[in-house]
Amino acid sequence: MRILAIETSCDETACAVYDPGVGLLAHALFSQIDLHAEYGGVVPELASRDHVRRLLPLVRKVLRESDTPRPDAVAYTAGPGLAGALLVGASTGQALAWGWGVPAVAVHHMEGHLLAPMLESPAPDYPFMALLVSGGHTQLVEVAAPGRYRLLGESLDDAAGEAFDKTAKLLGLGYPGGPAVAQLAQQGRDGVFRFPRPMTDRPGLDFSFSGLKTAVLHAVKSHADDAQTRADIALAFEQAVVETLAIKCRRALEQSGLRRLVVAGGVSANRRLREQLAQLDADLFYPRLEFCTDNAAMIAVAGALRLQAGERAGPQIAVRARWPLAEL
Amino acid sequence: MRLLAIDTATEACSAALLVDGAVSERHEVAPRRHGELILPMVQTLLAEAQLHAADLDGVVLGRGPGAFTGLRIGCGVVQGLAFAADLPVAPVSTLAALAQGGWRETGCERIAAAIDARMGEVYLAHFRVEAGLVVIEGEERVVAPDQVELPTDGWCGCGTGWAAADGAMATRNRDRLITVLPQALPRARDLLPLGEAQLKAGLGVVAEAALPVYVRNEVAWKKAT
Numbered sequence: 412m413r414i415l416a417i418e419t420s421c422d423e424t425a426c427a428v429y430d431p432g433v434g435l436l437a438h439a440l441f442s443q444i445d446l447h448a449e450y451g452g453v454v455p456e457l458a459s460r461d462h463v464r465r466l467l468p469l470v471r472k473v474l475r476e477s478d479t480p481r482p483d484a485v486a487y488t489a490g491p492g493l494a495g496a497l498l499v500g501a502s503t504g505q506a507l508a509w510g511w512g513v514p515a516v517a518v519h520h521m522e523g524h525l526l527a528p529m530l531e532s533p534a535p536d537y538p539f540m541a542l543l544v545s546g547g548h549t550q551l552v553e554v555a556a557p558g559r560y561r562l563l564g565e566s567l568d569d570a571a572g573e574a575f576d577k578t579a580k581l582l583g584l585g586y587p588g589g590p591a592v593a594q595l596a597q598q599g600r601d602g603v604f605r606f607p608r609p610m611t612d613r614p615g616l617d618f619s620f621s622g623l624k625t626a627v628l629h630a631v632k633s634h635a636d637d638a639q640t641r642a643d644i645a646l647a648f649e650q651a652v653v654e655t656l657a658i659k660c661r662r663a664l665e666q667s668g669l670r671r672l673v674v675a676g677g678v679s680a681n682r683r684l685r686e687q688l689a690q691l692d693a694d695l696f697y698p699r700l701e702f703c704t705d706n707a708a709m710i711a712v713a714g715a716l717r718l719q720a721g722e723r724a725g726p727q728i729a730v731r732a733r734w735p736l737a738e739l
Numbered sequence: 740m741r742l743l744a745i746d747t748a749t750e751a752c753s754a755a756l757l758v759d760g761a762v763s764e765r766h767e768v769a770p771r772r773h774g775e776l777i778l779p780m781v782q783t784l785l786a787e788a789q790l791h792a793a794d795l796d797g798v799v800l801g802r803g804p805g806a807f808t809g810l811r812i813g814c815g816v817v818q819g820l821a822f823a824a825d826l827p828v829a830p831v832s833t834l835a836a837l838a839q840g841g842w843r844e845t846g847c848e849r850i851a852a853a854i855d856a857r858m859g860e861v862y863l864a865h866f867r868v869e870a871g872l873v874v875i876e877g878e879e880r881v882v883a884p885d886q887v888e889l890p891t892d893g894w895c896g897c898g899t900g901w902a903a904a905d906g907a908m909a910t911r912n913r914d915r916l917i918t919v920l921p922q923a924l925p926r927a928r929d930l931l932p933l934g935e936a937q938l939k940a941g942l943g944v945v946a947e948a949a950l951p952v953y954v955r956n957e958v959a960w961k962k963a964t
């Protein structure tokens with residue numbers, strides 16, 4: 412059974428061919444980062460326009476590379492994300508499926524992120540705890556079995572990745588900010604600045620990162636604007652985010668009694684986060700670096716799960732810009 | 740020829756099928772419901788004709804200009820279908836479809852097709868008729884309706900652009916218009932003859948080259964730094 416997967420929820424156009432019995436057969440991605448960089452963030456209309464241009468050439472590429480004349484199903488991201496961008500993948504994906512006479516299935520983008528470590532070996536066994544840390548989400552999810560999710564905590568304001576991106580802007584770094592802040596932090600001196608670890612002093616598993624951004628802004632404004640100071644601030648910021656995430660992960664593992672932790676989403680690429688989480692009393696599972704951020708391989712894995720559960724999409728083409736994981 | 744045509748670039752959601760000269764059509768004025776309606780329409784048309792996608796000789800895409808999101812839904816559907824069934828695509832201007840409909844209804848051979856583009860502008864193009872097919876004169880453009888002046892007498896003003904800004908274009912060009920159809924929307928059936936001619940002339944394209952033509956390209960503003 413070969414699944415063609417399509418991801419167009421934000422600023423990457425991606426395709427993959429995946430066989431649940433064999434593994435990943437091909438994947439390809441076109442990043443629009445350069446297109447949006449000069450605007451300092453994703454411009455939705457430009458993103459949609461680019462997806463239309465990029466999608467079919469990528470489909471043709473992965474089908475050829477995997478020697479797949481006709482897949483057995485088509486999975487596409489139906490949300491959450493930018494509505495116009497999602498519609499490109501949804502309409503093309505459904506028409507492809509119908510033209511081939513095979514089923515289409517709608518995939519939840521965050522379920523994709525969450526299942527990305529299933530492409531690695533060893534893959535985690537169920538049940539496990541999952542920390543989703545991306546540009547739009549910071550969530551702790553208890554995964555009892557395939558498709559059975561319980562949201563234990565999430566960010567009440569900015570997502571961790573968003574905090575990285577906003578801090579990058581404050582420090583005069585480009586978009587996307589996560590990797591840039593992490594790189595600058597390497598030159599930072601430990602202990603020059605110290606920012607709060609928001610919401611760690613009270614019980615619960617929710618997060619809040621918007622205050623941290625204010626603290627960074629204050630530090631930037633009230634100190635000399637030189638390269639070393641900026642590096643010091645980047646380091647203190649990264650330490651605060653990473654330690655906060657780690658504290659909540661420890662708490663979630665203790666509360667649930669689980670011993671496996673899956674970490675996925677763009678911020679899971681962060682090295683300091685990985686070092687800190689390695690100290691937890693749990694087996695850790697990450698996607699490979701290129702599958703931490705948006706990709707279609709993860710959409711294929713989630714699509715396979717949904718197909719197996721008998722789900723089918725269409726013929727109505729519908730997407731959900733907002734779509735809580737808890738509604739799955 | 741057996742052709743499927745789709746236009747979703749305006750408030751209308753429209754699909755039509757040509758089978759050896761016979762036309763069937765599904766057409767609904769349904770703003771923001773293109774995603775919900777278009778594939779069921781296509782499936783019904785083919786099922787009624789007892790055809791599969793692979794039995795077609797090509798697909799005609801109303802490639803805009805029009806509302807961006809609706810336009811891309813139709814484009815995605817055509818791209819996906821044409822790719823999967825390995826069919827050539829004839830991308831046809833949505834303004835040309837509108838003009839073809841204006842000629843079909845009025846017989847007038849000078850058609851100024853205009854679609855309300857919002858934000859105080861219209862998409863506009865002028866057409867003449869040759870051998871039963873509209874042919875564009877000049878270019879498609881996006882303009883403020885009170886700046887439009889028809890070049891000669893004897894025009895049919897066709898499309899929602901003629902109602903925009905309280906009919907400013909019609910008022911200004913009163914003397915040069917024979918008739919105005921301000922409620923006219925593009926229909927997929929009018930894409931068929933235009934697409935058929937393109938395909939017969941060998942001007943069909945592969946699925947990935949069937950792209951929207953937006954005409955309005957000022958859609959992002961750089962941050963003042």
Ligand SMILES: Nc1ncnc2c1ncn2[C@@H]1O[C@H](COP(=O)(O)OP(=O)(O)OP(=O)(O)O)[C@@H](O)[C@H]1O
Nearest residue numbers: 545546547548572588589590676677678681704705
């Ligand atoms: N090394 C890193 N350190 C910290 N943050 C990083 C790193 N690499 C990427 N990021 C951040 O990850 C985010 C992008 O991740 P991802 O692509 O998973 O998010 P998204 O798809 O935009 O959001 P979502 O999936 O929630 O809709 C960005 O905010 C980016 O700054």
Ligand SMILES: [Mg+2]
Nearest residue numbers: 520545704705
């Ligand atoms: Mg993502």
